[in-house]
Amino acid sequence: MSITDxxxxxxxGATPEAAIGYSDAVSQFAMFSGxxxxxxxxxxxxxxxLVMAHALRAWLYLLGGEPAGRPAAHAAIESARVLPATLQERGHLAALGHLASGRLHEASRVIEDVAIEQPLDLLALIAGHQLDFFTGNARxxxxxxxxxxxxxxxxxxxxHSALAMYAFGLEENGQYGLAEQNGRIAISDEPRDGWARHAVAHVLEMEGRHDEGIAFMREDLPSWTTNSFLAVHNWWHLALYxxxxxxxxxxxxxxxxxxxSIAEPQLLDLIDASAMLxxxxxxxxxxxxxxxxxxRRFEAIWGAGGYAFNDLHAIMAFIGAGRRDLVENTLQQQAFAMLxxxxxxxFAGDVGYPLMKAFAAFGEGRYGEAVRLIRPVRSIAARFGGSNAQRDIIDLTLIEAAFRAGDRPLARALAAERVAAKHESPLAQLFARRAGTQECGDCRTVACAKSKAA
Structure with a gap:
């Protein structure tokens, strides 16, 4: 008789005890806990x-995105390939093979078919969901x-895990009411589900419900901060409010x-820190x-040219630290990445490299050049992954670059655009006040005294 999860x-290759252990490990992955x-x-x-134990290990390392994890992922895939496996399990291994070779879109399509045949394969759904995130495939x-x-x-x-993923997908497509509903049901069913909390946090951010967001994140801190490897990202959402x-x-x-303050941060944690700084x-x-x-922390665990979204966040840190050597090296590595x-x-050619050059120009005070580089790619930025909230840093940098470049017509247009999208946003209103005050055309910071007086 076959043993199942x-x-x-x-x-x-499972025993009844191993099947329970595997089910628990996948549940941890789905909730970003343990x-x-x-x-x-x-x-x-x-x-x-146990074929799927090897597959799970490979998915975890590859989706984590850290270069140091790739050898372990490759070893897990090779170990699993020589074992007897079902067609469903072979689908996982085929998708992993594509992902290990950098073919994210093909990996996504293969694991999509696995989930179509077996919709209760939670690992297939999680892996596909994360690949959709990395490739910016909101639909x-x-x-x-x-x-x-x-x-x-x-x-x-x-x-609850399926509802949490659905909630995030709905949110990224602007279906905020239904997203919040599904996310809150998931939290009610399992308060420790970090992805469900994350989905609702996105809704509150997108709808400009910042005071409510603060209350929501602080209402039950232990549920999403204890033993969670998504905790830093959810703290980041609280900081956004x-x-x-x-x-x-x-x-x-x-x-x-x-x-x-984490002693051994993951790459995702460094990306959050860079985005907030x-x-x-x-x-x-x-x-x-x-x-x-x-x-220094980026230098320790990150490698340029692997994933443009991560490279952009690394370059922000290097710009802030005045490490022009690392900025130049990161930019140079994009030439190899694009080939x-x-x-x-x-990802790099369409979006990442132009943005990295734009942010580098911003860091050196070449604001007009930053504007010129950002404008053509901001509407296609989803192609290199991330969420709507994460990619907002592109618009924020463009608006500030327009102000600092003295391009008052563009700054005024961008401010009006943001007010239309987020009319309740204090930051949007601040942009509007700056744009409407002629003497603030050369303003150097959003929080300047002139804008406060406006």
Whole structure:
């Protein structure tokens, strides 16, 4: 008799105990809690013939995006390929093979077919969902999960994870009401589901409900901060609310505390730190040694040319730290990235490289050049991944560059655009006041005295 996980998915090479352990490890991954890599390692040690334990280990390392994890992922894939496996499991290994070679789009399509055949394969849904995020495929962020939802009736273990992913997909497509509804149901079913909390946090950010967002994130801190490897990113969302409200002291407290105080940060944590420091930099906040510490941390675990979205955030840190050598090296590595056979060639060529040059120009005070480089790519920036909230840094940099370049007509147009999109936003209103005050055309910071007086 075949042994299955808790949702009826056949597991080649499993014992009943290993099937329970595998189900638990996948659940940890879905909620961004615990240590699913350690769980996968224990499974492999006990049951080396468990194909999906090797697959889970490979997915975790490859989706983590850190160069140091790639050898472990390749080893896991090779170990699994020689084992007896079902067609479903072979689908995972085929998708992993594409991902390991940098073919994110092909990996996404292959794992899509796995989930179409087996909609209760939670790992296939998680992996596909993350690939949609990395490739900026907003429609599939939603529809990949929508296709599977009829199979996830009440009582199916882990249903909250499917609802959490669906909520985030809905949010990225502007369906905020339905996104919030699904996200809150998921949280009610499993308060520790970090992805569900993350989805609702995005809704509150997009709708400009910043005070409500602060209350929402602070209402049950232990549920999403304890033993969660998404905690820093959710702290980042909390900091976004405070920043929007101009509460700089609160933002710095979060930056110096949970956002950057982790002893061994993941690459995602460094990206969040860089994104927040750059936003503060645009506001004219003095960041002293924070940039230098962050730049050193990037150097320790990141490698240029792997994924343009990450490279852009690394270059922000290097600009802030005044490390022109690292800025130039990162830019030079893009030439190799754009000639590679990986999908990152397109990510870098279409969006990443122009933005990296634009941010570097901004950092050197060449604001007109920054404007010129950002404008053609801002409307296609989803092609290199990230969320709407993360990519907002592109618009924020463009607006500030227009102000600093003295391009009052463009600054006025961009401010009006932002007010139309976020009319309740204090920051949008601040941009509008600056744009409407002629003497602020050469203003150097969003929080300047002139704009406050306007």
């Amino acid at each position: 808790i949702r009826g998915q056949i597991l080649s 240590d699913p890599i350690a769980a996968a390692d224990r499974l492999i040690e006990r049951e080396p013939g 599939m962020l939603r529809d990949r999960i929508a296709r599977a939802l009829p199979a996830w009736s009440k009582g199916v273990p882990g249903r 405070h920043l929007e409200l101009g509460q700089i002291d609160e933002v710095l407290e979060l930056v110096d505390g949970p956002i950057t 750059w936003r503060l930099h645009l506001r004219g906040v003095e960041l002293s040694q924070r940039w230098h510490v962050l730049a 590679s056979a990986s999908d990152n060639a397109g």
